[in-house]
Amino acid sequence: MSLQMRYIAKRLIYAVLTVWVLISITFLLMQMLPGDPFSGLKVINPEIKASLATKYGLDKPVLEQYGIYVNNLIHGDFGSSIVSGRQVTDIIAQAFPVSLELGIRALIFAIILGFLSGIIAALKHRTKWDTLMMILVLLGVSVPSFIIGALLQYFFGVVLFQFTGIHFFAIIGWGSENSKILPAFALAFGSMASIGRLMRSSMLDVLGQDYIRTAKVKGIKKKDIILHHCLRNALMPVITVLGPMTAVLLTGTFAVEYVFSISGLGKYFVDSVQANDYPVIIGTTLFFGMFLVLCNLIVDILNSCIDPRVRLGGEENR
Incomplete structure (x- = not known):
């Protein structure tokens, strides 16, 4: 493998690891938020709250929630807004332009x-x-x-x-x-x-x-x-x-x-x-985070193509 391809492969691995860390930290921070995602809806009936928690998988153990959460993200499913019911991907598609x-x-x-x-x-x-x-x-x-x-x-x-x-x-x-x-x-x-x-x-x-x-x-x-x-x-x-x-x-x-x-x-x-709308918070945070990682990855690759010293730097420091 050429030095250029080795450098690009290393940057790709770093980018994937960065996205995984971002996903994990975002999930943990959502778990630590005070209150619950239904407080903004002013739902008083405990049965309705329990039903909503089941619908959004919030009644499951944290590790199981994390597994479902990562699996959904891999398949491009950011969930739906608790407040409006719209798919988060639709919100992103409409608002990001x-x-x-x-x-x-x-x-x-x-x-x-x-x-x-x-x-x-x-x-x-x-x-x-x-x-x-x-x-x-x-x-x-x-x-x-x-x-x-x-x-x-x-x-x-x-x-x-x-x-x-x-x-x-x-x-x-x-x-x-x-x-x-x-x-x-x-x-x-x-x-x-x-x-x-x-x-x-x-x-x-x-x-x-x-x-x-x-x-x-x-x-x-x-x-x-x-x-x-x-x-x-x-x-x-x-x-x-x-x-x-x-x-x-x-x-x-x-x-x-x-x-x-x-x-x-x-x-x-x-x-x-x-509004404590967890799916939208997570979806927008991850989208912006992954977009930022992608931009930095592209810049790193372009810099390595323009200036050979960029890709040689890592080899000289080893």
Whole structure:
């Protein structure tokens, strides 16, 4: 077996083990939750509760429940919602495209604005532009996305409307194009700040290299130096973090969806937690977890194809 195939096989094994650990931990956490999944239904009759427990297999021993639970997952059965009665797979199929679109829009915002802010901060080093970018970076890495979302809603929905009388962006819902800007920006803000900080550091490092000074001495135009020498080398460290960041953005929409009342998978998850809807909690958690593992697996494989040092690293450390 080639070194490349051996590396891919090892990553696949790690991915399967990670999913199994995720499944087991999720099951155990559900068992430890206080109360029962029927408390939100306000069922008083003990006979009805017992009947529901039998229907959902909650009257069986824990180990037997775990075996049934894993077997159902292997066959693609996530169960049905206790509150609505809908199949969890149907809920995921309906809601995930909304979360996916939100994540993709946020990723586009994060990449474009992050690269631009990092480049400007590096080229305008120790100026007011650099200081402004560093303030935005500090806010991005320290303020949660749902706080950013609430601030955007207040500014555009209250403050700006009082001055102009115009609703520039819808602050609730997910339908028209202008309703998709604020939630995508709120979700992207933290990643945008991280990309901007890394791009700034990378650009400053490249700008201090000897070959850049040599290019300047030769009389090469500043624009050509930046485009053909600085950016190409400064982009490499940033590109390596885009894979995991993409997975995080595509699966980290919970709070933003709830703040903006978007009927994506994140909102279903928050609602299910409040209602103790165990099948939906487990189903959405596992779906997002497996999606994240899959994204990281793809990134690892692509990195090993692009840079041989990735797959050689494991062999050299043995």
